[in-house]
Amino acid sequence: MSQGQTAEVSSYGAQLLTWRNEAHQARKSLILPDPHKQSVAQVANWRNAFPASELDYLFLSKNAVFQPRRPTRGGVPISFSQVIHAGTPDLSSLKHGFAQHRQSSVVEKSDSSVTLEWWQESAEKWVYPFDLRMSSHIELRDDHLEQHFSVAHFEFRPIQFTAALHTYFAVSDISNVKVEGLQGLTYHDGTDKWWSKKREEAVEVVFAGEVDRAYIKAPDVIKVHDSGAPGGGRTYEVHKQGFPDAVLWNPGAERGASISDLGDPEWRRMVCLGPGVVVPDVSLEPRSKLNSGPTWTASQCIRIHRGGGHHGDSPRPRPSSRPIPPASPRPSPRSSPRPSPRPSPI
Numbered sequence: 001m002s003q004g005q006t007a008e009v010s011s012y013g014a015q016l017l018t019w020r021n022e023a024h025q026a027r028k029s030l031i032l033p034d035p036h037k038q039s040v041a042q043v044a045n046w047r048n049a050f051p052a053s054e055l056d057y058l059f060l061s062k063n064a065v066f067q068p069r070r071p072t073r074g075g076v077p078i079s080f081s082q083v084i085h086a087g088t089p090d091l092s093s094l095k096h097g098f099a100q101h102r103q104s105s106v107v108e109k110s111d112s113s114v115t116l117e118w119w120q121e122s123a124e125k126w127v128y129p130f131d132l133r134m135s136s137h138i139e140l141r142d143d144h145l146e147q148h149f150s151v152a153h154f155e156f157r158p159i160q161f162t163a164a165l166h167t168y169f170a171v172s173d174i175s176n177v178k179v180e181g182l183q184g185l186t187y188h189d190g191t192d193k194w195w196s197k198k199r200e201e202a203v204e205v206v207f208a209g210e211v212d213r214a215y216i217k218a219p220d221v222i223k224v225h226d227s228g229a230p231g232g233g234r235t236y237e238v239h240k241q242g243f244p245d246a247v248l249w250n251p252g253a254e255r256g257a258s259i260s261d262l263g264d265p266e267w268r269r270m271v272c273l274g275p276g277v278v279v280p281d282v283s284l285e286p287r288s289k290l291n292s293g294p295t296w297t298a299s300q301c302i303r304i305h306r307g308g309g310h311h312g313d314s315p316r317p318r319p320s321s322r323p324i325p326p327a328s329p330r331p332s333p334r335s336s337p338r339p340s341p342r343p344s345p346i
């Protein structure tokens, strides 16, 4: 896989929606709707014109709904402020945090990369009582996709959060999927309301029913093998940095059929493996008078292999060492103009 990759990113929640290998495309390209013109409905139109194919690496449900304040079912929604309820008490009434419910804006774009940024003000206390900036950088490289997520804050007190890149991988059928790299880890079990902690015994996790797990201190490489993918199978190799944990989810038949923007058979065509920081929360130090608070950054690289079996160790795609974008100074957040444009939430 080196040529012909395309991806589409929505500025709503900075959500990566699609990533595929278009065999007929000569170059890699990253398509980003103009955030000033783009509406959620326009993204829906784009999808209708280009239905998902076997060339898709990311799953996007045919039943996905593109509506404000409703995260799109598929791609890589960014869970930020909270991921699950296993950590410290709920800071937000939104299940996966507020970031995926906000419009972001483009700060940098090339043919194969984009950086988006979005803000949260402490004034919006009903959601999350901290003043901060988030940014997401997505890049198509020759043999992998990179995604970096960072948070900078402007508070004179520590801030806490959990976060995940909740990646929906496209699979041939969930019965063909095995996930490697999780044996021996402790996980919180979402099918038990996150109350129980268990040990993963399986060398490869398979999906006989609903699987909803947050694995603590997961290794930096986790593999999703799909033995039924076209061309003799496919392996998604996920390399994470800065995210200590990982979330794994497939809803199974009963729950999958009951999710209105998923349904049957769509639930069979996806598996979520999301690098994250789940338990305990990240806690960032307060800012000083002169400087903003520390910036936290974490990333994932996803590499695709043909064949859905074992491949042994392959060379690691290291995330490019991007300089962490400096946090824009905001001495008086409520009275000073914004350092960059921020469209209103839609």
Ligand SMILES: O=P(O)(O)OC[C@H]1O[C@H](O)[C@H](O)[C@@H](O)[C@@H]1O
Pocket (backbone or CB within 6 Å): 071, 084, 095, 190, 212, 213, 247, 248, 249, 272
């Ligand atoms: O249905 P959603 O709110 O989008 O959540 C989808 C899934 O996300 C995570 O994987 C959670 O651990 C699951 O419990 C949840 O069902």
